[in-house]
Amino acid sequence: MSLIILSLQLILVPVLSPLFVGLIRKAKARLQNRQGASVFQPYRDLLKLFNKDEVISQDASWVFRFAPYIIFTVTIIIGAIIPLVTTIFSNSGLSDFLVVVYLIALGTFFLALSGMDVGNAFGGFGSSREMTLAALTEGGLIFSLLFLALAAHTTDLFGIAQAVSNLPLSFIVPIILAFAAFIIAMLAETARFPFDNPATHLELTMVHEAMILEYSGKRLALIEWAAFNKLLIFMALGANLFFPWGIAFGTGLIEIVAAFLAFFLKVALLCLFIAVLESSIAKFRYFRLPDLLFISFILSIIAISLIL
């Protein structure tokens, strides 16, 4: 049974992530008084991209060609080792929050390298901005997850989900502080407002998009899918680690279905939050972003000092 669940977890994130991105876009469209594309539109986009030919630059090397596979692989592996519906995999040595953070860094590393590989003007500065933001986000991200690890006395993500759901109510204030820090880190890593506008056409304001301007066809599909996966991974971590009520502790069928519904609901709420956020504020000027990331770091330190 656990093997079935593990293999389900392998495909759950890639299968569901375009749906949630479609949900965010639909919510944003509704807030803009439009109708917007259907929530299943990202699936159609990916399918169409896989069916297109590719044009590859003559300056590109094997780094450009292999990076999308590595970036996509990393998101699949992380999707398999985070708690989505059940916590039965604690103590199996599979997941550790530092492993998750550094695997994400591996994906970002190759994305930045591929941005520099083609030698156009945009890819280079996109890589520069992305690596700067990634470097500064690590502090807030690691420390907000460290808060959870210290509260749960384990760094195993499944164990954290199990332990946090049993914490007394007095922990709610530090959890909210650490969650705020985690949300800021999530917005930075997944290239949403106020760090980056995923729908912009102005290269001067791009961070993530600038690095993928040169990709086409199936490689573009893999990178876009990996970006969707990363968003779902962060939202799943936020939902299941900070507010894990509803997650299944065993493998009973009713439990798993209920956990799945709870997961869906929590992630949909986060999607709505992101959509409302993106409709309320503007993208920040680039040099205001490090202040925001240091705020995330300080918030998690405050949360840690409240529980120690």
Added chain:
Amino acid sequence: MLKMYSKILSTPKTVIDPANFKLDQDVEVVGKKIEEKVKKLFRGSLAIREVDAGSTNACEQELTALSNCYYDVERFGVHFVASPRHADMLMVTGSVSRNMKEALVRSYEATPDPKIVVAVGDDAIDGGIFKGSYAVLDGVKNVIPVDFEIPGDPPSPKVILSYLLKILETLDK
């Protein structure tokens, strides 16, 4: 902030019903026949890259209006992209000026197959009011192969959207 949310919630819906965009006549294929694999591919999702080959910006304004809350082209699965590498359809506006000829050719070559080229506006079709000038090349079809044309100077967003939907229908047949 609360004032903004209350405004969002209280504004009435303004999206125009798709029934208003039915085109009476069929849109014909200019140039060579569309390949088989292009059909059925772009009905669900179409990525458009807009190329301004020396236009008066009138067509650009109309194309920009396509994404607003009245016409909302996104609900048909169509969206505008930032790079020709991501695009399926090139919407070219403007009679091609000599300075933009090379840029237009490079945009065309940078777009991966299968692709469609649509010339939007009378200027792009055959030079429009600038036809015969020494500075323009009299229409996109003299530079890159064009598949569809949308007439008008400039065509209103209603006309553009009607033609676009008809093009998608034609591709699907």
Added chain:
Amino acid sequence: MFGLISAQLAFFLSLGAFLAGAAGSLVFWKNNKAANLWSNILAIIGSLFGLVASLSVILTGAVFSYAISSGSPLMDISLDVDRLAAFFIFVISLIALLASVYGIEYVKHFYKKYNIGALGFFYNTFILGMLLVVAAHNAIFFLVAWEIMSLASYFLVIFENKEKENVRAGSLYFVMTHVGTAFILLSFLLLYSFTGSFDFSVIKANIANVPPLIQSVIFLLALAGFGTKAGIIPLHVWLPSAHPAAPTHVSALMSGVMIKTGIYMFIRIFLDIMPGGPLWWGELVLVIGAVSSLLGVLYALTEHDIKRLLAYHSIENIGIILLGLGSAMFFFAQGMKTLAILGLVAALFHTLNHAIFKALLFLGAGSVIAKTHTRNMEEYGGLIRLMPATAFFFLIGSMAISALPPFNGFFSEWLTFQSLFSGLATAGISMRWVLIFGAGALAFTGGLAAACFVKAFGATFLARPRSEEAKHATESGTLMLVGMGVLAALTLIVGFFAGWVAQIISSIVNGLSAFKKVDVPFVADSSAFHLQSGFAQVSMLIILLSLVGVSVLVFLAVKIFTKDRKIKIARTWDCGTELGPRMEITATGFSRSIITIFQGILKPTKQTSIEYRDAEMRYFQKANIVKLEVADVYGAYLYQPLQDFLTRIANYFKKIQSGNVNAYVLYIFLILIILLLILTV
């Protein structure tokens, strides 16, 4: 295998090989090729024996010692190789082996210009000095070996003496290393005066005779002295100029191994000879480690000279090692010896890992420099097509130093994090802040190091060539590739077997008398590495297998699903204009954002000088030169005031030297009177 030859014999054979290498290079002074082959092949033989000796001591516990006393203390030879010394001998021999293999081909670039015999002599003496330093058991002999190591490396730094900046770098290195030696000498003299001997075992046995205040003074002196060699901030000023000046395989040794001898003595003095230190020792080392790692990586980001960039990264990694060591001292002072082992294992593991991947990166940089004849990264570009194997190995080195799984750097940073986290979980309120500062520094350092290596690898190897030289580069020679390839494979292998290596290192730590019979805080079985407290576990095996397996699956799945699609090669999307080499991102431009964000710490300066076509009218510019630099904070605020102060004192005392012989006779007379008075009283 170890039964054939005893550890002691192997060690002496290795010392003998290096001696012969040095002597032989002098014999082959005139013949470049023979000197090159002789010195490097004997270095390889010596390293192989060193590896055998160290592995024999580590794996079978066959520690040995050897002493010859002669009449004068300066000529005493006293060696004692316990497991800790054997570990460092292993690291030295490993890197020396691969640097020598690389050197056989690399040194050919110096044939017509400089004397290879001298290079071979100093190279072998340098490695010999390092081996004697970690094996020494007597303070005087230690200082002799330390001096041999420093002098030999000084001559290697100024080897390319036709460049003035190399000579200047050598002078700075010479002064700084002797300042460090002075501090070390002071600390040894203090120990001698309280324990009556220079021998390390005797000092250890009598350490209770040293009062705690003097122990703290010795701690600070040793920290300053060995810290100068290790390159902690603010004593690091010699590192960024000296390491790039030396020939590259020597830089790899200096950066990968020589600065680790400072770490060796830190462990020896702070955890073996004087293990009972108070809490603030560990906190100070932690703070120094955190500051060094952050500042090291920030300064690395400002560099566009590839070897200076790698030198600053050495400072950063020494900071990370000190974080592990500091947490070990921190736990030890509180009596938590099990957790102290965790910190010490993290520090030692990172020592090994850093030696491997820093040597790999330096050798890669050396290959690039040899082919393009410049150290300036702004003139590289597109080398991945011309030097594919070098680029691949450099990429592996970059991934290892950025602590990306599945390579070895990730595991040692993970261990360092775990030792800091375990401290957070158990520490009292006042001590928490040091650990949070350390963990925060480590978190930011990891990300900034990745950013710096995206810049270094991207500017050097990717996109299009930015200069004529880069367009005509060719692949490195076979032996150079072998040297780099073995190191790259080692990063992967050590990462894969990380749990097993950590267990061996913990047995080394158990060999120290302060940690005898202390429980090891982790368990490494065939698949995963667990901490005993149940706090954390990681499985490098699963990470590697899943990365390889899933990427192969994804590749095949995509290939099958899209097998009808074609790929067309066309020009880069350039928005219709020509893309020149000026349009690519430059190394300077890449890090401009980070420098602007941290401008309070880095203090960047920008000078523009404009040359006009008409100096009076000043309308049209002929040339506009912009100099972007980072202010030399340590020179301005630490060393220059110190130097001014010392010069002022010296000038004051200069008044005694009046030049008048009568005055000198008067001084002698006065001193005689005073001495007679003192001796009679």
